[in-house]
Amino acid sequence: MIQDIIFAKYNYIIYITLMTIGFYGMIGKRNLIKKLIGMSIFQYSIFLFYISAADVSGGTAPILLKEPAVYVNPLPHVLILTAIVVAVSTLAVGLSLAIRIHREFGTLDEDKIIELS
Amino acid sequence: MDNITSFSPALAVLASLVGAIMILVFRKQPNIREGVSLAAGISKFLIIATMIPAVMEGRLIELRLWDVLPGLPIMFRVDAFGLLFGLIASFLWIFTTLYSIGYMRTQKEHAQTRYFFCFAIALSSTIGVAFSANLFTLFIFYEILTISTYPLVVHIETPEAMRAGRKYLLYLLTAGVFFLFSILAVYHYTGTTDFAFGGILEGKGIPENMLKLLFVTFMIGSAKAAFMPLHSWLPSAMIAPTPVSALLHAVAVVKVGVFTATRIILYVFGIDVMKETGLALAMAYVAAFTIIVASLFALTHDNLKKRLAYSTISQLSYIILGVVMLTPSGITGGMLHILNHAFMKITLFFCAGAIIVAAGKEKISEMNGIGKQMPLTMLAFTLGALGMAGTPATAGFVSKWFLLIGSVEIGQIPLLLVLLASTFLNVAYFFPVIINAFFKRPDKELSYREAPLFMLIPLILTGIFSIILGILPDEPLAMVRIAVANLMGGK
């Protein structure tokens, strides 16, 4: 069972761990930009999950070849392309918020902002 | 017995609703505003009066409006009992309006538009309660009544009034919640909320404990009737202007509570269920307890309006006591007492208000010699007080007589004793007022006179009515008899 997880499903463990790191960054850190980095890591870990789930051993990239071949699953790639765009959009919005907050409060530290407001 | 479909019940409800809107429209012209108020009252009474002949023939007037919730329509059904109540409320509204005009103008009260507006809405919902054909409709009007009377209670807007208002709301909204629960439960178990002459809970396989719980929640729900543990909102609400106390806290609101309780006991639970579960007797003793204890409380209060309030609490329980006797005489007495108490109590309140306006006195101990200055007022007061005590040839006597018979019929001697004892208590708490007024000398020279005519005439008229009802009780009695016959025949 445990061996099975380590050898055949390690990608999932890694993504979950990565996600937890990002999660910690989001809720455990006080600096807003740090939070945003954590948020990005959090999102990326999900992308990792999708892409690794799309992988087929012995498959090739999903670009049609002349001769028949085994392709990896292209649908998660499409979804993740969308999700990456969403992630970068969120990051941009978050950064602009952080900049505005810095402009208003002169700090990026969550606790200090709460004190100031 | 065939039913008539007619728009009259809806018109009766609408009359004062339209009046309310007109009052808002004419808020800048006091004369037109109050004229509208009066006109609405008179037309409302006339509309209701047109329903008398049909009902006296023993027929029901029905009107099913639309379904608010699926299967739960707004529906009116006018039977003798409802009509009686509707008649009282709308008839007295005319007098109260007149009286209010005098009171408000003399006192130069603020926010008179709000006052008349809320009054009209409150009356509208009172009539709605009277004519409701099912619990659901009744509940809607019941809640509107709670909300619309709140501004009247806190009218003077002092911190004390606001506190009283909060108490009022706390009690009545909580009551509303319990009421809603009970309605839901009834609907859940029986699939209907319509009132029926034999009750609707019988034979529906409801466990007895559930029935008892339901009864309790229903009675908490009708906290407007001010049963003893749930009465304390009523004395607090006496902070309202006197016309409000008069109509609403002596006639409309508390009577709506009693009316609702009666409807529930007789038309939802039904005589049989009440008897079998023993709830009737339990309730009778709660009522008896209330009668005695409220009278005792009344003795302790020096403030006239407070004393009247406790008197109301005590008298309301007469009605419930009569109803839960479940015999024809008892029910007749109870229903008749709704009418009689209304006329007597409104007279008393009008007098109290007149004293406040003319003499500025609220405490009984300060009313020495007032009878010489305000003879008409105090005469009316005496008439009312005599009625309360159940002196023969007054209205109070008739209803009390039926109650006494009823208590003998069911063989509950303690109840008989309670009724008798309460008569003495009534005497005990009303006669000091009369004695102070007529026989005690004032400490100093009194300079005030009778209250303005606008106030004086209504109180004289209601005083006279409460005597007429005692001497000639046939007409109302006939109506009550029809209601009782329906109930007993419906078995």
Added chain:
Amino acid sequence: MIWTVDLVMLLLVLVLAIASIMTRDLLEATVLFAGFSFMMAVIWVEMNSVDVAFTEAAVGAGVSTILLVAAIACTRRYEEERS
């Protein structure tokens, strides 16, 4: 064994992520994050998703980093000490 390479790269990604969360210097964190993104792209190429890897290289290592650096440039570089 290809999966060992895979695993090593994944572990590297983990280390980069932790480092980027832990460091107090935001610019350093950004650079580490860019490295993280880039490693991620490499892993994805290895997993045969070229389009995503391409996008990731352009966005994660490119645009995100530029935006983060730009934002840090107009705010402040160091995380504040616990007050």
Added chain:
Amino acid sequence: MRRYLAVLSCALFWAILVYGVPDLPDLGDPDAPSHKHVVPEYIEGSYKEAGVTNIVTAILANYRGYDTLGETTVIFTAGITVMLLIRRKWK
């Protein structure tokens, strides 16, 4: 306090997610259900129906083109948001 709470919730989070792991298909498993449904038709139709050889593009722009419209709208939204938030001189 906050740090402990964060660590605690992270641990909980980790545990919940790991609970589902043994049930997920193996990495690179060609028989995973996601490879068997829907996707074969995409690979089949990419050139025949959409006229492109890059299957990802075929899905992205054609089969699920609407998602991509949404995606582009997301970035448009982000752009407008950033303008709204930090542009000082707004004409």
Added chain:
Amino acid sequence: MKPEPETNDIILRTGASIMVPLILLWGLYVLIHGALGPGGGFQAGVILAAGFILYTAAFGLGETKKILTMKRVLLLASTGLLIYAGVGVLAIISGGSFLEYGVLPLGHSPAESSKYGIEMVEVGIGLTVMAIMVSIFYDIAFNGE
């Protein structure tokens, strides 16, 4: 990333003036090539934006704004999406459902018109992404000036 073109040295400027056209060209290649290999509108947009960003870094905001005013950036972003949504509406007008490229009157077969439809859409995405990326960069890097 400070808006101070004076401090930038000559190497950066010369390098940039060589690099920028190449980057833009590459972006266009990625845009067109999206149908055949890796790439597509989004990646192309990002690359094109990177070209402009590099240009800005080398020559300063004022210089870049001569080419891409904020108004134009906004219009470009709108236009790109309007192309995309317009193709969708065009498909409805041509009798298909929304974004059904097969019915567009672009080629001989549904597959062919689909291909052209995809290309158009990719162009739209590219334009929008480029414009928005440039705009976000301007705003964030120059703190809204």
Added chain:
Amino acid sequence: MIEHFPVLIIAVGLLGAFFTPIIGLIRKELCSPWASLITLLQFLISIFLLYQVLAAGNISYWLGGWQPPWGIEYAIDILNAFVLVLVAGVCFSVSIYAKKSLGFEVPGKELPLYTLYILLSTGMLGIVVTGDIFNLYVFLEIGSLAAYALIAVGDRQSLMASFNYMIMGTISASFILLGIGYLYVMTGTLNMADLSERLPELYGRPVILVALALLVVGLSIKTALFPLHTWLPDAYTHAPSAVSAMLAGTFTKVGIYALIRVMFTVISPEYVIETVPVMNILSWVAAAGIVAGSVLAIAQYDIKRMLAYSSVSQIGYIILGVSMANKLAMTGGILHILSHSLMKVGLFMVAGAIIYRTGIRNIYQLKGMGKKMPFTMAAFVIGALSMIGIPPTIGFASKFYLAWGALEAENWVFVAVILLSSLLTAVYFWRIFENVYFGVHEHEEIKKDEVPLSMLLPILIFAAITLLLGLFASLPIGVIEHWVTGVLP
């Protein structure tokens, strides 16, 4: 054209949003009427869709002409159509209101504001109309990003509120994305209808449970279900009033819609009710939320913050109704989506109107407001009474059904919570009534000073609808029951 209406409701919004910058660059005053026009179109289409669904049954629209599950499908049944009408209606009315209100609170930024406004509206409609679970995520993000932005333009603290909302929102969206990923990995499809066919054989697998947990938690954050509501009070308090109104009336409701959709369409009711007690857990959480939200609302003195906490409590009602999962409670819950929208949008608009005229937010400073703004405050009274559940308002109808449903489930605790918490609601609204209408007895004349008609009209319309629908509640209930009967066994 008629058969394209399902997509047009979104396409109109998207095209409208893309055109807004162009219009705004020509004349920025035109942005607001433009937004009203677009949302009006969406509203009309949504009404038509509801009519069509009621008359002719469910609609399925294949985007790009691809048959689901290969393409994206727009699947509209009664629930979708109902929520569509609600959301589009609220967006339209608030857009009229927003012209003055936003113009006052956030001057000079019409162009991006109304672009985002239309995008927010479209994003929410997109969530509702779609039958594809990934498409739901995409539109969720459109809506969320627009919402973050619109919240952030409020007062000074709104930035931090928006940031926190963004963090929470991203966690939520990521959870949803991950949940979708799990479902996809296990079934290979993203279409809701297809998923619901393929999932039953997987019931009992831990991975489905994890996916369900992720989706529920994710959507609960969006819905602001207690105790995941923490973003909501700040966001609603500090956002511009028009935005608070719109979000309170729509976004959380859309979250609830998505929750219902996932629970009862994607995953079957049997699974969430019987196999795994998700519904049971959810209902207790919701009950706790009702009480907690009310108690917290009592503790507030800022009118918008109080309304925000009240939202937390009311959302609890909706979730409780849905999660009791019997026909009556479910009907009540869905009806409460409607009624809470109507009431809360109205109340927030009133709060905005007060702020617009006087700048007062503290409820103890509202003395004399009843004379100053009689119509606005009358609307407030109706909304608040409805919130308490006084008949004949729509709030009463939904509470009636909720309590009835709890009675049907024979869960006395829920009956008590539903009924008694209206008293708590009464407590926090009554403070305002006392201050607005009674308060200290002063004889000084207060001059009438109503808000402009474009703000007053939506307020009055919402109050009127609250009252009218309360009187004719069988109409919406009939529609909802139709759906509920089809879903619950």
